[in-house]
Amino acid sequence: METSETELMLKGYGLTTAELFYRMPDYQSVLNSYLWQDYDLAPDHPKLFEFIEFWQREIEGPLHSVRFTHRKLIAPGEWRNVTGEFTLH
Template sequence: MKSEMEMMLKGYGLTTAQIFYHLPDHPILLQTYVWQDYDLAPDFPEMKGFLKFWQETLDGPLHSVRYVHRRLIAAGEWRALKGEFILH
């Protein structure tokens, strides 16, 4: 398992998906589920894998998915600095 910092340096960002699905016993009603993980845009392999698992395993059929993705750090933003600031 890679650390979060390693994943962010490789371009992964935090992806949050709001999943709307029909309740199995009451298909007219919608329920929401929030999923969050580090994923790689624009292909989103982690989210697609989770949605595939959902469709193959869980009873509540999917209605729709809304998601947002944010890269928290990019390789070009990371640099080593030497020096120190002394306060007081």
């Protein structure tokens, strides 16, 4: 069963974006980059490390480096209970 993005955010997941730099298989002196993005749990980042392991196992271009950032999109202080509504005109 697929979990919605909102449910993941409420469970503490945040958006992780990674830029993977890798060497071209035929031209080892050329670096290329690949962007990866998914909802993941900080600080362990299990989905990111699973993807890196997949890359090392299945992709021919060897990784040079990985740069990533993580942002929680919903924090506990951002929720408010709205009890009223104003209607104009």
